[in-house]
Amino acid sequence: MRLAAIDIGTNSIRCIVVETDGRGGFRILDDEKAAVRLGEGLTQSGNISAAAWERARQALVRMRHIADGLGVESIVAVATSAVRKAANGAAFVAAMENEAGFPLRVISGEEEAELALLSASRHFDLGAAPHALVDIGGGSIEIVLTAGALVEAMWSLELGAVFLSERFLTSDPVSRFELATLRHHIRHSLRQVLPRAAHSHLNCLIGSGGTITTIGAMLMARRGERYDSLSGYEIIRSDIVHLLAMLQRTTCRERRNLPGLNPERADIIVAGVTLVDELMDVLDLNMLRINEGGIREGLIVQSLAGHGLLPEQRPSDWRDSVLRLSRACHTDEAHSRQVSHLALTLFDALPENVGLDPRARILLEAAGLLHDIGYFINYAKHHKHSFHLIRHAELFDFSPREKEIIANVARYHRKTLPKKNHENYAGLTPADRDLVCKLGGILRLADGLDRRRTQSVRTLACRLIRGCCEVVLQGEGDLAVEAHGGAKKSDLFAQAFACRVSVTVQGEGC
DSSP states (O other): OEEEEEEEOSSOEEEEEEEEOSSSOEEEEEEEEEOOOTTTTHHHHSSOOHHHHHHHHHHHHHHHHHHHHTTOSEEEEEEOHHHHHOTTHHHHHHHHHHHHOSOEEEOOHHHHHHHHHHHHHTTSOTTSSOEEEEEEOSSOEEEEEEETTEEEEEEEESOOHHHHHHHHOOSSSOOHHHHHHHHHHHHHHHHHHOOGGGGTTOOOEEEESHHHHHHHHHHHHHHTOOOSOOTTOEEEHHHHHHHHHHHTTSOHHHHTTSTTOOGGGTTTHHHHHHHHHHHHHHTTOOEEEEOSOHHHHHHHHHHHHHTTOOOOOOOSSHHHHHHHHHHHTTOOHHHHHHHHHHHHHHHHHSOGGGOOOHHHHHHHHHHHHHTTGGGGTOSTTHHHHHHHHHHTSOOTTOOHHHHHHHHHHHHTTSSSOOOTTOHHHHTSOHHHHHHHHHHHHHHHHHHHTTTTSSOOEEEEEEEEETTEEEEEEEESSOOHHHHHHHHHTOHHHHHHHTSEEEEEESSTTO
16 A cells, blocks of 8 residues: 655655555655745745745645555645744635545644654653653644653643744844844753653654755764665754854855755754754753654554555564564574574673773674675675665664674675775774774674584683683584684784684584
8 A cells, every 4th residue: 555644744745655565564655845834924925925836736636646656545745834823824725635635634833743742652652761752843843751661741832943043133144133042942841841840861863754854964964974775864062053153154055065954954953953052952962863753654654554564563673673673584584593693602702901891792692693795685795785784774772883884794704804905894984984894804703613504512611811812612512613614714804903813612412
């Protein structure tokens, strides 16, 4: 079944078309955007202007034609802040329904927040710790505080990027006085609804909406990063502060040429970034994670439920998501689990001074479970196929950077060692290249220790001292093949940890 969801916002109209997979999941077939600026002049006039009305009409008719061309069976469309606020909002809805030929519903700010939460729940583990969610539109923002997997509170505030820009920012570049006035208004508005006690132990801020994704795209461009998705991309508060300092010094014309910034957002991005900066300050949070889906993805999930196609239960944790991908690729799960187990045993035996933290252990386990999924494409070069499958997969609660590391670690479990002329490796930061070599070395060695794919090695002991890593195998039967396989595939481990590797067997024939 093919469904479409249309989100008519204050700044833009977005339409996604998806195809269900028969199990409650879906894949995106098309994503159309039109920057109609429906809220243009709304603060002053109280009405949707004739020009914005016509831009919206053209966009919705075009989206209807796209949906029809793709064989969409059902369209769900909602309008948000601008239409809620406009005096001629009801007339606009009636006219658009007549022109586009599908029903259009005006939703409340609380409904917007619920849709954003539905989307975030598909990509992030909200049950592990309290989180704050924000969806930033052109006219309003929606904030949700979660307590574990439960909603603690939600608010809708008139602090959208278009609204703030039109009300507070008129000079070009933005003057210090205007920026200070804008900051004061945002801070006062937030502190009225966000009592300090309610957010004293929040884990991070998860953000959706055009302002959030634009911030991510700009930072990615400034860093020269080449991830294929922004979903899960991590931004720290200092990134926001430095980005805002640069933006406020530039004219609107100069901002239109900034990498990662859509020229149509050049006039509202300063207000948007200021809002994010103040929100992180008031919530006392240092980490922002991007959710690319937002309201329109929440609409799809709602629509699936409405058609009796209940969405698949979100993964309970990252491992559930990884195993789903592994099983979808018909991987030899016994071998993958064995390699992952041996890799983690090696990891745990390494001294703390090798620079591997607990999160690196999770990345190693994920790579171990997925290293052979490339067999689904072909045996030849299956390590490279694994890299591409992991890189483009939707993995729960992993950032784009972490997916890139997992994919590279899996890619180097066999054949050539990492080289700087490998595009996938060269694009990593020096620190991440070092991490890939270390984790890849561990995984490569562990893969060799199950050379016959019989899980014959039951346990192993590992000791890294004085430039030598001694690995002693224990298990059933003759482990000579496993010892030889481990020794043969110890090259990357030896290079990464600057040591010699010795693989021996204890208890042969037991």
